Amino acid sequence: MRQQSTAVIILIVASGLITTHSQRSHAAEPTSNNIEEIIVAGQVNDLVGEPQTATEGLIFDTQLKLRPVSRSAELLEFIPGVIATQHSGEGKANQYFLRGFNLDHGTDLAIRVDGMPVNMPTHTHGQGYADINFVIPELIDSLSYRKGPYYAQIGDFATAGSTELAVVDDLRQGYASLTVGQNDYQRIFAGQSFVAGEGKLTLAGAATRYGGPWQLDQDLNERKGLVKFHQESERSAWNLTAMSYDNSWNATDQIPLRALDSGSLDRFGTIDPSSGGDSRRRSLSYNWQQNQDVSRWKINAYAMDYDLDLFSNFTYFMEDPLRGDQFQQSDQRHVFGFDSEYRYQTEIFDTPSEVSFGLQTRYDDIDTGLYKTMQRTVFATTREDSIKQSLSSSWVAVQQQWSKNFRSVAGLRLDHYRFDVTADIPDNSGAGAETLVSPKLNLIYSPPGQTEYYFSVGQGFHSNDARGATITIDPVSGEPVDKVDPLAKARSIELGLRNSIIPKTRITISTFLMALESELVYVGDAGATEAREKSRRRGIEVSALYAPTSWLLLDTDITVTHARFSGVGADNHIPNSVSHTASFGLIVHEADQWSGGLRLRYLGKAPLSESGRPRSESTLLVNLQSVYQINPRFTATLELLNLLDSQDHDISYFYQSQLSDETAPQEDIHFHPVEPRSLRLTLQARF
Numbered sequence: 001m002r003q004q005s006t007a008v009i010i011l012i013v014a015s016g017l018i019t020t021h022s023q024r025s026h027a028a029e030p031t032s033n034n035i036e037e038i039i040v041a042g043q044v045n046d047l048v049g050e051p052q053t054a055t056e057g058l059i060f061d062t063q064l065k066l067r068p069v070s071r072s073a074e075l076l077e078f079i080p081g082v083i084a085t086q087h088s089g090e091g092k093a094n095q096y097f098l099r100g101f102n103l104d105h106g107t108d109l110a111i112r113v114d115g116m117p118v119n120m121p122t123h124t125h126g127q128g129y130a131d132i133n134f135v136i137p138e139l140i141d142s143l144s145y146r147k148g149p150y151y152a153q154i155g156d157f158a159t160a161g162s163t164e165l166a167v168v169d170d171l172r173q174g175y176a177s178l179t180v181g182q183n184d185y186q187r188i189f190a191g192q193s194f195v196a197g198e199g200k201l202t203l204a205g206a207a208t209r210y211g212g213p214w215q216l217d218q219d220l221n222e223r224k225g226l227v228k229f230h231q232e233s234e235r236s237a238w239n240l241t242a243m244s245y246d247n248s249w250n251a252t253d254q255i256p257l258r259a260l261d262s263g264s265l266d267r268f269g270t271i272d273p274s275s276g277g278d279s280r281r282r283s284l285s286y287n288w289q290q291n292q293d294v295s296r297w298k299i300n301a302y303a304m305d306y307d308l309d310l311f312s313n314f315t316y317f318m319e320d321p322l323r324g325d326q327f328q329q330s331d332q333r334h335v336f337g338f339d340s341e342y343r344y345q346t347e348i349f350d351t352p353s354e355v356s357f358g359l360q361t362r363y364d365d366i367d368t369g370l371y372k373t374m375q376r377t378v379f380a381t382t383r384e385d386s387i388k389q390s391l392s393s394s395w396v397a398v399q400q401q402w403s404k405n406f407r408s409v410a411g412l413r414l415d416h417y418r419f420d421v422t423a424d425i426p427d428n429s430g431a432g433a434e435t436l437v438s439p440k441l442n443l444i445y446s447p448p449g450q451t452e453y454y455f456s457v458g459q460g461f462h463s464n465d466a467r468g469a470t471i472t473i474d475p476v477s478g479e480p481v482d483k484v485d486p487l488a489k490a491r492s493i494e495l496g497l498r499n500s501i502i503p504k505t506r507i508t509i510s511t512f513l514m515a516l517e518s519e520l521v522y523v524g525d526a527g528a529t530e531a532r533e534k535s536r537r538r539g540i541e542v543s544a545l546y547a548p549t550s551w552l553l554l555d556t557d558i559t560v561t562h563a564r565f566s567g568v569g570a571d572n573h574i575p576n577s578v579s580h581t582a583s584f585g586l587i588v589h590e591a592d593q594w595s596g597g598l599r600l601r602y603l604g605k606a607p608l609s610e611s612g613r614p615r616s617e618s619t620l621l622v623n624l625q626s627v628y629q630i631n632p633r634f635t636a637t638l639e640l641l642n643l644l645d646s647q648d649h650d651i652s653y654f655y656q657s658q659l660s661d662e663t664a665p666q667e668d669i670h671f672h673p674v675e676p677r678s679l680r681l682t683l684q685a686r687f
Contacts, residue, residue: 050399052409052442054454054496054510055080055147055161055541061168063553064140066587066597068625070641070675072135076111079145079163080508080543080557083581083603085619085651087672090210090220091249091277092310093131095651097603098160099147099512100537100561102576106130107520108462108490110158114167114241115300115339116285117362119157122387122419122466124331124368125310127520127531128157132165134245134281136206136224138177138189141168148492148512149460150440152395152411153341153358159460159490159516169230169239170200174687181639181680184211191226192687199231213676214252216270222247236290243283251275253312254670256657264659267647267673271659272313272326274375280307295344304335311376318658318665323374327382330369337362348400357396364389368467370475381424383475389419389466397440405447411440411458417486419466430470434486436461454496454510461487464518464531484531488518504547511540519565521575534566535574553587565610573607576616576653580604595627608654614669616652620644621674637682645677 051057059078069075073084073094083097096103103109107128111118113135123129146154147161154162174192179185191204205225212218223246230239252268253275259265285302313326341358348355366387372380397411415438420431440458447453468484496510519535539561546554563577582602589595603619622643628636649671656665 050407050444052444052454053146053148053150053456053494054452054498054508055494057145059143059145061141062589063587064137064143066589066595066625066627067585067599068597068623068639068641069137070623070639070678072132072137075135075137075140075143075165076132076163077583077599077601078143079147079161080583081147081541081559081581082109083578083601085603085672087254087651087653088312089212089214089218089249089252089276090222091133091247091251091279092125093129093133096130097576097578097581099514099541099559100539100563100574100577100579101160102521102574102578102606103160104128104520106157108157108160110154110156110162112162112164114165114285115287116283116302116304117337120306120331120333121156121364121391121463122366122368122389124308124329124370127465128462131279131281131308133222133247133279134224134243135165136189136191136204136226138191138206139167139204139226140165142166147510148456148458148494148514149438149490150411150442150456150458150492150494152397152413152438152440153356155360155393155395155413155415155461156391157462159462159492159514167226167228167241168202169228169232169237170202171204175684176687177682177684179680179682182678183213183675184209184217185678185680186210196229197231199229202226202228202230212252213678214268214270215266216250216252216273218250218252219276220247220249235292236288238286238288241283241285241287243281243285245279245281247280248278249276251277251312252672253314254651254653254672256659256666257669257671258666259659264661271316272324275311275313275326276376277308277310279309281305294346295342298339298341300337300339302335302337304333306335307332311373314655314670315657315665317660317662318656320372321658321660323372323379326373326375328369328371328373328376328378330371331366332368333364333366335362335364348398352401354399355396356399358394360391360393360395362391383428384424385428385467386422387419387466389417391463392416392418405445407444407446409440409442409444413438413440415461415487417463419469419486421466421470423467423470425473425475427473428467428471428475432469432486436487436489438489450501451497451499454494454498456492456494456496458492460490460492462490462520463487464520468531485518488516488520488531490514490516502546506545508543509541511538513538515566519574532565533568535563536566537561537563537577551589551591553589554585556582556584558582568610571610571612573610573612575608575610576606576651578604578606580618590629593629595629597625599623606652608652608669614654616669616671617649619646619648619650619674621646621648633686635684635686637684639680639682641678641680642674642676646674647676648674650674 084094093105118130119128145163170193176190179187187208189206193202208222210220225244228241282305288299308331310329315325343356370382371378395413399409418433438459443455445453464484492514494512519532543557565572584600586598624640652671658665
């Protein structure tokens, strides 16, 4: 899947692969890896199950809790090569980067939480919008990830990769925490599990208030809640989970560089103080699993209710010099889905084999709107649409152990996308469907020694906005426009290896090439993604994990990619396609009464237009966390975010805008600054 990019994968500290605790009991599966196991803080560093590619991994809660994280989306930075940034404050979905992709808010990275998809197709703010602000980090038990479109069980948006965050089945011990920090940061969390009949009932919630370093009070008011019932026996387990999320905020959007250079605007200033938004999410999900001697069933069903109202102004006074260019994007939807998987062990052609197959379906009932506003008051309607769409899928995968050292995983996936759009402009209404068959193949060679080799080839896809598949007239200009293909294919090939020749060290190297039928690009002056030309990427990733002692873990990863549009001439740069990313991490686990972590992450330069000029500046951030165990019940944690007080840009764009004192639009870099150095203290008490 990506054209030129490095696929580096650190290893994952698996906290408790060997454990009897219920929340892990269903995760442990046999592995045939001959790579040396690395013991870190009493945990086994190895992949659960048999990896299909070099670039997949599993991270458990011990490592998750010891890395400093300032926002929920930074959990995804545990995936080697992933960077999570923000261009509009803490309320919106984050901006993600991986393998030379500016993933916008999730267009080519499939994200799931406890089996539920997070990405929103045909979303008002951008295709595949993936807001994980509803996640409570304290409740994440593990994070698994896969890169590339080489997995039959993963479909829409899983071109650059996919990840799933698993929520704990129950808390070993209840606890509450209070966090206070600079810039009016306050957060409280509490969670407890109770015996309920033959299972466990978990109740948890978190609330955050945050003003931020901006001249405009961000006034973030975030509330999250979870209720989960879990029951398991020797052979089966099931859970029912309800989650809620409410958030409101004032936006601190990107600002033009010329205003900062002239002194008319402070680095943390805001041009339109009435921009902002509110978001709401409710969900109910059911997971069931049954293990037999040679087979396993898994079933997941979910329902979601989602609302977003987003007020943005990226061009200021370019379109309307009197009232300004603020606009509202509205998205209300109901989502229903079902996912099933069956695996069984058998022999095919006298070869030990495991056959897996599954059925998946998702239905979205969506109402979207785009309005012109002034100080959050609507004065004109640009477009309103009602969309009903579904994605129904089936897949099969066959893993075969051809010899002691060689195995293969072949897969085939069938996806059927249906959509029906009712637009306020009748000519933009319509219905349609498209079916796609995607083959996959992974070859794994594990000779005696300390190295494993991987070869993967496969096809994946991302869906395009259903409104773009039926549109004929631009709702603003009235000009005719071309429709986009409902499904955009991505074909990719990857070579990788994992090596542990150096004692207590794991090194992963991978290289890939990907061709994408339609590139989804974020358009800064429109505030949404746009389907563009074909693109190609190639790259290489290198990652390493070193555990010199039982209490110290070091990890690093470097990614180098080359991304271009295909067949468009000299101006073929993909805006915001970052060519270099890197990270370095250090974790200390229970060294006497101390634990902690340090994280450095680097986001390299990127072209901001098709010509390759201008380019964004690189960003370097360092976060530090120190944890002190006062006694068995009380813990104090100190976080120092942006340790070096970097004044880099969190993200940059290049487009036209017009300030109130300007007479004509100007092309300029628009950027969102990283937040200044900030200290936060957390006190935690266990019940």
